[in-house]
Amino acid sequence: MKEQIENIRREIEETLSARTDMTGKELYALKMEYLGKTGKISALSKGMRDVAPEDRPAVGKLVGEVRQWAEKRFAALEEEIGRRELSAKIASEKIDVTMPAKFRETGSVHPVTLVRRELIDIFSGMGFDVFEGPEIEKDYYNFQALNIPADHPARDMQDTFFITEDFLLRSQTSSGQIRVMENKKPPIKVLSPGRVYRSDSDATHSPMFHQMEGLVVDKGITLNDLKGMLDEFARRMFTGETKVRLRPSYFPFTEPSVEVDLSCSACGGKGCRICKGTGWIEVLGAGVVNRRVLENCGIDPDVYTGFAFGMGLERIAMIKYGIGDIRLLFEGDVRFLKQFKD
Numbered sequence: 476m477k478e479q480i481e482n483i484r485r486e487i488e489e490t491l492s493a494r495t496d497m498t499g500k501e502l503y504a505l506k507m508e509y510l511g512k513t514g515k516i517s518a519l520s521k522g523m524r525d526v527a528p529e530d531r532p533a534v535g536k537l538v539g540e541v542r543q544w545a546e547k548r549f550a551a552l553e554e555e556i557g558r559r560e561l562s563a564k565i566a567s568e569k570i571d572v573t574m575p576a577k578f579r580e581t582g583s584v585h586p587v588t589l590v591r592r593e594l595i596d597i598f599s600g601m602g603f604d605v606f607e608g609p610e611i612e613k614d615y616y617n618f619q620a621l622n623i624p625a626d627h628p629a630r631d632m633q634d635t636f637f638i639t640e641d642f643l644l645r646s647q648t649s650s651g652q653i654r655v656m657e658n659k660k661p662p663i664k665v666l667s668p669g670r671v672y673r674s675d676s677d678a679t680h681s682p683m684f685h686q687m688e689g690l691v692v693d694k695g696i697t698l699n700d701l702k703g704m705l706d707e708f709a710r711r712m713f714t715g716e717t718k719v720r721l722r723p724s725y726f727p728f729t730e731p732s733v734e735v736d737l738s739c740s741a742c743g744g745k746g747c748r749i750c751k752g753t754g755w756i757e758v759l760g761a762g763v764v765n766r767r768v769l770e771n772c773g774i775d776p777d778v779y780t781g782f783a784f785g786m787g788l789e790r791i792a793m794i795k796y797g798i799g800d801i802r803l804l805f806e807g808d809v810r811f812l813k814q815f816k817d
Contacts, residue, residue, distance in 0.1 A: 477534070480541050483515050487545055491552060499556050506549045516542050580809070583816040586792040587685055587804060591668055594687055594791070597711045601704065603664045603689060608651030610670055614641050616650035620771045621728040634674035644672035649728060649785060652690040656772035661779045662693040668788075681801055685788035692764065692774065692781030698731065701761055701782040705735060713740045713795065720755060729762025729783055741797065749797065756794055759786035 519538045636644040651667035668687040709717040718738040726732040739750035746752040761784035766776040
């Protein structure tokens with residue numbers, strides 16, 4: 476038994492001396508190999524029953540001594556390895572506070588979002604509510620209820636993304652106005668902003684763009700009311716000197732219909748590159764709501780009249796900020812976008 480005890484002591488000492496790079500986990504495993512419940516030193520205690528009764532006190536003392544020695548030896552090494560691992564961890568997590576910080580650019584609000592917010596603020600101040608309809612729309616709301624039946628030539632004015640025969644990606648937010656008129660009695664003042672989709676793409680057109688359409692229905696509404704509202708819109712959106720001009724046009728859902736021009740804010744109406752020398756810039760379409768559209772929504776056109784208007788938000792942003800190519804609004808170029816920081 477004495478020989479076994481000395482062999483164990485020698486094994487521990489030789490192993491610890493040879494393994495100077497031992498980790499905490501490796502040291503714990505070695506410790507359990509000797510001091511665990513099934514370890515070699517624990518096995519010595521269990522083997523005391525094979526020792527002669529008269530030798531047990533002396534042998535038991537030797538077993539206790541080697542256990543105490545091993546516990547102290549492992550404890551000292553655990554403390555040393557703990558200090559070493561802590562120092563390594565601190566060194567790996569050290570931050571040099573004298574180094575320059577990483578530069579992170581702040582974001583900016585997209586110009587289309589800026590225009591949308593400003594328009595909603597302007598028209599909300601005139602008493603308009605905001606309604607956002609679905610982007611996947613029924614043919615009925617996008618065309619038929621707006622006086623554009625299946626065989627109407629106005630459908631050829633825009634290439635529409637059809638999903639099925641009855642559903643499509645809306646080509647105009649006017650569909651939201653129909654939904655409002657179906658569910659609300661006049662007086663009605665509502666804005667319908669949102670994304671719309673048309674199969675068209677070049678420097679001034681995008682297959683996905685943003686519109687904001689407005690509708691007013693009440694007793695005694697005339698084209699003069701539309702003109703007065705557009706004057707206020709132009710004054711607040713651009714400058715107090717901006718003038719509004721109405722030109723006759725055609726839309727199947729309004730009669731009479733007009734194209735709306737604003738005097739060029741860049742040159743004050745004198746003529747420049749932006750307005751192509753005319754002094755005017757076309758911004759939106761509008762008109763008096765067609766009787767058939769009111770009838771389709773259950774509103775008596777002999778009692779109520781109304782006007783509607785619609786504008787592209789990208790178009791307004793391009794005019795307001797002097798942007799020459801609509802594709803800049805969709806490319807996500809930080810050099811372009813950071814120009815619109817507040």
